[in-house]
Amino acid sequence: DAKTTQPPSMDCAEGRAANLPCNHSTISGNEYVYWYRQIHSQGPQYIIHGLKNNETNEMASLIITEDRKSSTLILPHATLRDTAVYYCIVRGLKGNQGGKLIFGQGTELSVKP
Amino acid sequence: GAVVSQHPSWVICKSGTSVKIECRSLDFQATTMFWYRQFPKQSLMLMATSNEGSKATYEQGVEKDKFLINHASLTLSTLTVTSAHPEDSSFYICSALPGVPGGEQYFGPGTRLTVT
Numbered sequence: 001d002a003k004t005t006q007p008p009s010m011d012c013a014e015g016r017a018a019n020l021p022c023n024h025s026t027i028s029g030n031e032y033v034y035w036y037r038q039i040h041s042q043g044p045q046y047i048i049h050g051l052k053n054n055e056t057n058e059m060a061s062l063i064i065t066e067d068r069k070s071s072t073l074i075l076p077h078a079t080l081r082d083t084a085v086y087y088c089i090v091r092g093l094k095g096n097q098g099g100k101l102i103f104g105q106g107t108e109l110s111v112k113p
Numbered sequence: 114g115a116v117v118s119q120h121p122s123w124v125i126c127k128s129g130t131s132v133k134i135e136c137r138s139l140d141f142q143a144t145t146m147f148w149y150r151q152f153p154k155q156s157l158m159l160m161a162t163s164n165e166g167s168k169a170t171y172e173q174g175v176e177k178d179k180f181l182i183n184h185a186s187l188t189l190s191t192l193t194v195t196s197a198h199p200e201d202s203s204f205y206i207c208s209a210l211p212g213v214p215g216g217e218q219y220f221g222p223g224t225r226l227t228v229t
Binding site: 034036038042043044046049100101102103104105106 | 147159204218220225
């Protein structure tokens with residue numbers, strides 16, 4: 001699976017949009033971009049994933065560049081409860097069950113009042 | 114979303130004893146479950162992949178005789194830390210993969226193991 005690069009930490013003001021970048025320049029054509037987050041001392045929570053089109057759900061939007069070498073996770077109106085470590089993971093689909101998730105260091109997002 | 118539970122949520126044991134951690138998918142069947150370990154201030158490290166009805170596949174450097182994994186049913190996988198030592202103290206997290214192609218993984222809340 002391709003590796004990802006994320007900034008180690010970011011700050012965001014409450015109520016503003018949080019834009020979290022991820023570089024995955026070695027991604028291959030059949031690999032998806034997944035985003036998870038982990039609030040302190042809890043299990044990771046799935047946020048969103050995409051292949052090449054931009055995606056949006058109730059939690060966030062995922063913008064993937066046309067060359068697929070980078071992506072941005074957007075939390076449109078960050079709240080204090082969005083403070084967490086955000087992980088960008090590239091994963092291929094292997095067989096019918098999907099591939100393993102290999103976690104990098106992630107971005108520690110601090111939402112401040 | 115789908116729910117995965119772990120039991121116990123925390124456990125303290127003495128050095129040399131064995132500890133069993135359960136991972137259950139509550140509202141879906143999971144043919145594949147994964148076990149992770151996380152040390153303080155570090156990221157999650159994949160330990161092994163557990164497939165229902167077959168032997169687990171361990172990541173490089175993970176001792177299969179120390180970390181016994183059993184996936185006896187489509188909703189339950191167990192991790193047994195045998196002869197635990199203080200360096201095994203960690204946060205153990207499982208995830209479950211629904212039996213649909215490309216489905217995302219759902220994570221349990223984690224189990225905090227402290228070995229004294």
